[in-house]
Amino acid sequence: MPNPIVTFTSDFGVHDWFVGVVHGVVHQICPAARLVDITHTIAPGDVAAAAFVLEACAHDFPPGTIHLAVVDPGVGTGRLALAAAAHGQMFVGPDNGVLDWAFADGGARVHVLRDERYFRHPVSRTFHGRDVFAPVAAHLAAGTPIERLGPPHAKPARLATPRPRAVDGRLDGRVAYIDRFGNALTNVGADAVAAAFPGVDARALTVEIVGRRIRGVTQSYGDAPIGTLVALIGSSGRLEIAEVGGHAASRFGFGRGDPVVVHAGD
Amino acid sequence: MPNPIVTFTSDFGVHDWFVGVVHGVVHQICPAARLVDITHTIAPGDVAAAAFVLEACAHDFPPGTIHLAVVDPGVGTGRLALAAAAHGQMFVGPDNGVLDWAFADGGARVHVLRDERYFRHPVSRTFHGRDVFAPVAAHLAAGTPIERLGPPHAKPARLATPRPRAVDGRLDGRVAYIDRFGNALTNVGADAVAAAFPGVDARALTVEIVGRRIRGVTQSYGDAPIGTLVALIGSSGRLEIAEVGGHAASRFGFGRGDPVVVHAGD
Amino acid sequence: MPNPIVTFTSDFGVHDWFVGVVHGVVHQICPAARLVDITHTIAPGDVAAAAFVLEACAHDFPPGTIHLAVVDPGVGTGRLALAAAAHGQMFVGPDNGVLDWAFADGGARVHVLRDERYFRHPVSRTFHGRDVFAPVAAHLAAGTPIERLGPPHAKPARLATPRPRAVDGRLDGRVAYIDRFGNALTNVGADAVAAAFPGVDARALTVEIVGRRIRGVTQSYGDAPIGTLVALIGSSGRLEIAEVGGHAASRFGFGRGDPVVVHAGD
Numbered sequence: 162m163p164n165p166i167v168t169f170t171s172d173f174g175v176h177d178w179f180v181g182v183v184h185g186v187v188h189q190i191c192p193a194a195r196l197v198d199i200t201h202t203i204a205p206g207d208v209a210a211a212a213f214v215l216e217a218c219a220h221d222f223p224p225g226t227i228h229l230a231v232v233d234p235g236v237g238t239g240r241l242a243l244a245a246a247a248h249g250q251m252f253v254g255p256d257n258g259v260l261d262w263a264f265a266d267g268g269a270r271v272h273v274l275r276d277e278r279y280f281r282h283p284v285s286r287t288f289h290g291r292d293v294f295a296p297v298a299a300h301l302a303a304g305t306p307i308e309r310l311g312p313p314h315a316k317p318a319r320l321a322t323p324r325p326r327a328v329d330g331r332l333d334g335r336v337a338y339i340d341r342f343g344n345a346l347t348n349v350g351a352d353a354v355a356a357a358f359p360g361v362d363a364r365a366l367t368v369e370i371v372g373r374r375i376r377g378v379t380q381s382y383g384d385a386p387i388g389t390l391v392a393l394i395g396s397s398g399r400l401e402i403a404e405v406g407g408h409a410a411s412r413f414g415f416g417r418g419d420p421v422v423v424h425a426g427d
Numbered sequence: 428m429p430n431p432i433v434t435f436t437s438d439f440g441v442h443d444w445f446v447g448v449v450h451g452v453v454h455q456i457c458p459a460a461r462l463v464d465i466t467h468t469i470a471p472g473d474v475a476a477a478a479f480v481l482e483a484c485a486h487d488f489p490p491g492t493i494h495l496a497v498v499d500p501g502v503g504t505g506r507l508a509l510a511a512a513a514h515g516q517m518f519v520g521p522d523n524g525v526l527d528w529a530f531a532d533g534g535a536r537v538h539v540l541r542d543e544r545y546f547r548h549p550v551s552r553t554f555h556g557r558d559v560f561a562p563v564a565a566h567l568a569a570g571t572p573i574e575r576l577g578p579p580h581a582k583p584a585r586l587a588t589p590r591p592r593a594v595d596g597r598l599d600g601r602v603a604y605i606d607r608f609g610n611a612l613t614n615v616g617a618d619a620v621a622a623a624f625p626g627v628d629a630r631a632l633t634v635e636i637v638g639r640r641i642r643g644v645t646q647s648y649g650d651a652p653i654g655t656l657v658a659l660i661g662s663s664g665r666l667e668i669a670e671v672g673g674h675a676a677s678r679f680g681f682g683r684g685d686p687v688v689v690h691a692g693d
Numbered sequence: 694m695p696n697p698i699v700t701f702t703s704d705f706g707v708h709d710w711f712v713g714v715v716h717g718v719v720h721q722i723c724p725a726a727r728l729v730d731i732t733h734t735i736a737p738g739d740v741a742a743a744a745f746v747l748e749a750c751a752h753d754f755p756p757g758t759i760h761l762a763v764v765d766p767g768v769g770t771g772r773l774a775l776a777a778a779a780h781g782q783m784f785v786g787p788d789n790g791v792l793d794w795a796f797a798d799g800g801a802r803v804h805v806l807r808d809e810r811y812f813r814h815p816v817s818r819t820f821h822g823r824d825v826f827a828p829v830a831a832h833l834a835a836g837t838p839i840e841r842l843g844p845p846h847a848k849p850a851r852l853a854t855p856r857p858r859a860v861d862g863r864l865d866g867r868v869a870y871i872d873r874f875g876n877a878l879t880n881v882g883a884d885a886v887a888a889a890f891p892g893v894d895a896r897a898l899t900v901e902i903v904g905r906r907i908r909g910v911t912q913s914y915g916d917a918p919i920g921t922l923v924a925l926i927g928s929s930g931r932l933e934i935a936e937v938g939g940h941a942a943s944r945f946g947f948g949r950g951d952p953v954v955v956h957a958g959d
Contacts, residue, residue, distance in 0.1 A: 432721070434713060436745075441707070449802075461716075463713050463716040464713055464716075466713070484714050489717070489721045494699035607711075615717035646769065648768065650770075659818075661817075661820075662824075674737075
């Protein structure tokens, strides 16, 4: 690609210089890259949140995109640094589960970052975002084959992310993320709903969350009056619960991990 | 233009992946574009605030700039999606008033976004920023003529923005926006002041706001001692009230909608 | 450089349009530039914080980088506007100390911004970021020699930044900055430690901060159990105090200006 996209997700915040420095490293090595900040306000060390964000947005980027994800509480310890080729894209980050989605279908080619020619020197013990991950992502963007970075790695760290379970005619899931608009995004994908309730009209499903019961899975935020709680398949392809014109999470107290149940009928 | 500027204003916040995804879509379609974030912390659904920001900053961008503005509480309903050519620039957003300034002089060429070849597919019901507005802005940046996007539209939605009124030798306006520095920007432009008080020296004007009386319209924040409340024509060409070295809005309780009066003499 | 890096540090915040407008000006004058935001959440008018950030990150950018720093409470008054060539890079900002680090080694070539051909017109009295500093930075990026901007300036404003002092076998410093992770970065550089304690193993040093005593200067956040307070040389080459897996500043109440003492032995 003449102008490869490099995305960047971290817990670096926006108050310090850490994000800017990473941008500088990428631009220096691969000036043609288009560097796209996903978010840098992941709570410090919240690997699971970063992994969720990466999974939610990676679909939306074109083949060949390189995703740089640095939430790295173990920086400076023995944890490995990885690059993975998966889903037609590439992923760079620490071996702590932040790249979980890259390994989801079992088809990832994973390499340990070992060849120091692709690092920035000297390599600090505390800022591998700058010294290891950013330069490697930039070299991948500039065309370096992933195999050159280091040896293959068979067992990358995975997250113990709860997956939805279909039992006794119901689908048990959880709230996975609260977005800015207060929408509760779940770990229940549209495909899981379709598989659990074959042939059932979405309007005949019921969604339960924290004592609330929502009749029907709708299609947009605008289908019901202001203040109504609705369940819909959102833009990242998963079941979400939203308040029309409001902030469902703060009004109803929804939070990450809350159980969500889908069943047919009332 | 070899490197067209695309600005981006939204209420998407900076914590989720929504802004990043829009960047990805624009870069994929028009890698030459220079994508400039204006702000993404417009309060959710605050169309008027986004319209104000767009009006305040559009002047500062060169001819040919494309402004993408997505504050879209009606996404997924019947509201139209628009592109407009006005003031030598282009504007893309929902038909809810967010593009109000584009229509201010009556000379805009407005088109409904209808030709789905310029959309991203599949088009979700909840994220037209990604699927409709961003790809259209990028195609405009890449040179697609606005006429190709869809049929002309004669009656775009306008905002009921209060305009300043000159009556009985005084000019009645309102606070339109509080900026980071606590400055109260008004809806009173420098031209309205000049028209209402022809030949009057700015130093002979008096500005009243929430019980405070300011003698003279000055030229910069630094013309008076720290803590002084001053009235000046700010960098976006409108009357603003500032505290030298302080945060006027929090100290004096100024807020959007507060009345501001300008008159000659004491 | 075909794609010069322009960094941008300010107190403009991220809620208004000020940062976006500056980006637009730079892209218009020098589309090839890679514009990197360092931070825009410097507290309004906090020149010292911006100077610290600039010093902390400039090392990490390649030669030829142009650093634009706009924390400018004196905008519109008589304060000068400057450009400086130093440390193989260039620096643009007001003459109020924000560029302090550029002058640290005495080798800077400093010029007053006087030639208005390099400004944006009309020049406002309140937004020199847009009208003076950004266009000058962009012209430098596009190859304009610094000498053309205006006459040399012999006495740029300096900050009265406290420097660490070695006395009686101890090194007295201060906390200079609290970062997002709650780490307390000090004004004590690794070189000052080495000079004050020649031949002493870092593990034999003791660091005291606000009544806390830390044995040994370690190498990474991960060397000790969660909750431990550690002293280390951080990624910007200075002594910092961190809590492993925690936020030291909020837990222990560390703040800018707090005294930090290093000595050998217990």
